[in-house]
Amino acid sequence: MALVDLTGAEDMTAALRKLQDQWGPVAPVDLEPGVPGWLVLGHAEVMEVMRTESVFARDPRHWKERLPLDSTLHAILSPAGRRALYYADGADHRRLRLPVDEAFASMDEAQTAAMVRGVCSRLIDSFAAQGHADLIGGYAAAVSFLSVSGMFGFDERQGIALLRCAHGVFGHGGDSVTALATMDQIVLDHVLATREDPGNNLTARFVEHPSFENDTEIVHSMVVAICAANEMLVTWIAATLRRMLTDPRYTGRVTGVRRGLDDALDETLWSEPPVANLPARYAVTDCTLGEVRIRAGDAIVMGLAAANNDPRVRTTEDLFEANNRSHLSFGVGPHACPARRPGRLVVKIAVESLMERLDLRLTDPDVTWAPSPWSRYPAVLPVAFTPERQAARTPARV
Ligand code: HEM
Numbered sequence: 113m114a115l116v117d118l119t120g121a122e123d124m125t126a127a128l129r130k131l132q133d134q135w136g137p138v139a140p141v142d143l144e145p146g147v148p149g150w151l152v153l154g155h156a157e158v159m160e161v162m163r164t165e166s167v168f169a170r171d172p173r174h175w176k177e178r179l180p181l182d183s184t185l186h187a188i189l190s191p192a193g194r195r196a197l198y199y200a201d202g203a204d205h206r207r208l209r210l211p212v213d214e215a216f217a218s219m220d221e222a223q224t225a226a227m228v229r230g231v232c233s234r235l236i237d238s239f240a241a242q243g244h245a246d247l248i249g250g251y252a253a254a255v256s257f258l259s260v261s262g263m264f265g266f267d268e269r270q271g272i273a274l275l276r277c278a279h280g281v282f283g284h285g286g287d288s289v290t291a292l293a294t295m296d297q298i299v300l301d302h303v304l305a306t307r308e309d310p311g312n313n314l315t316a317r318f319v320e321h322p323s324f325e326n327d328t329e330i331v332h333s334m335v336v337a338i339c340a341a342n343e344m345l346v347t348w349i350a351a352t353l354r355r356m357l358t359d360p361r362y363t364g365r366v367t368g369v370r371r372g373l374d375d376a377l378d379e380t381l382w383s384e385p386p387v388a389n390l391p392a393r394y395a396v397t398d399c400t401l402g403e404v405r406i407r408a409g410d411a412i413v414m415g416l417a418a419a420n421n422d423p424r425v426r427t428t429e430d431l432f433e434a435n436n437r438s439h440l441s442f443g444v445g446p447h448a449c450p451a452r453r454p455g456r457l458v459v460k461i462a463v464e465s466l467m468e469r470l471d472l473r474l475t476d477p478d479v480t481w482a483p484s485p486w487s488r489y490p491a492v493l494p495v496a497f498t499p500e501r502q503a504a505r506t507p508a509r510v
Pocket residue numbers: 162197198199209212260336337338340341342344345348381386387390391392440441442443444446447448449450451452454455456
């Protein structure tokens with residue numbers, strides 16, 4: 113089975129269960145047609161892969177596969193010459209990770225929240241008078257990207273240019289290599305400008321950090337952070353909004369007191385993790401995972417959606433699940449997400465801002481999933497609402 117068929121399945125939980133019944137906790141899959149890999153479905157097995165970097169490395173040079181030139185997997189899985197934490201292991205990873213951890217730790221949360229609120233408010237202004245909108249292209253995608261690019265000090269025009277590139281990098285069927293090169297150039301220009309005139313943003317923290325050896329490392333680390341953030345945030349916002357619009361029980365929790373929204377967001381992380389299939393690790397040596405014999409050089413994808421629903425860690429009893437924090441949606445081990453707090457902040461403000469202003473109704477209950485081997489989110493989310501009187505001020509579509 114190809115990963116894109118799994119994320120695009122009408123009932124992905126049933127498709128995953130079928131794979132699990134047939135193969136157990138580790139299943140053979142096609143990363144794209146003709147490119148073999150392993151999908152890890154069990155919670156314990158995914159943890160083992162993510163925590164054992166001496167056997168399951170991040171560095172794609174361990175991968176034995178030679179991808180066809182036109183493969184859409186190049187940018188994510190075989191990024192020749194990339195110098196960023198995402199593709200590094202051991203001491204090299206820790207050196208490249210340090211500036212990222214320190215930059216996020218030094219972020220001013222109140223300032224970030226104000227910036228994100230401004231982004232959401234301007235986007236809602238742009239369609240509020242129309243009485244209808246697509247909450248993916250017209251809202252979730254733009255909120256995510258403009259918020260994260262704002263954290264790095266990009267202006268909105270640069271943010272939109274970067275978003276177009278990110279679609280190319282993550283999409284299925286586009287020219288991901290050219291998209292990545294364009295993105296690098298936009299980011300490098302911004303790094304050079306920030307060195308001349310540093311502000312209070314993540315790029316300024318990166319530029320001044322002694323761990324980075326050169327601008328290539330800074331650019332590649334920023335591109336990784338921006339792309340990783342965008343895909344995750346869009347998917348988390350989209351899943352939350354879709355459930356609000358289709359599941360009255362869930363909506364009741366979102367509209368409750370603030371604690372209710374956090375719980376509802378956690379519920380989405382459990383059942384619809386923003387990255388359903390997390391790419392990738394490469395076996396450094398022959399080894400056994402579950403009952404499966406893995407060969408050195410094999411690619412391994414971590415099935416976070418499957419692992420979160422593993423009955424060994426999650427029951428259907430609300431009573432047992434109230435304080436269960438063992439979902440894997442932010443990853444574990446040395447590469448675990450360094451930006452949980454700002455990520456949650458963006459999603460919360462994006463959802464709250466919409467709820468406060470518009471009485472949304474879904475106008476088409478049929479879902480078409482955006483084509484991606486890694487994530488599962490609706491390609492469009494068309495809604496109607498009572499139009500606001502005020503005229504539109506900014507174009508929303510990107
Ligand atoms: C402001 C938003 C975010 C930023 C800037 C961000 C950035 C990053 C970066 C730079 C990494 C690579 C860490 C490393 O390799 O050491 C990463 C990893 C990861 N992020 Fe985030 N992230 C964001 C939001 C999210 C969200 C909302 C989720 C999902 C709920 C998420 C899930 C993950 C996961 C699962 C990994 C682990 C990757 C792996 O183990 O291979 N991130 N993130």
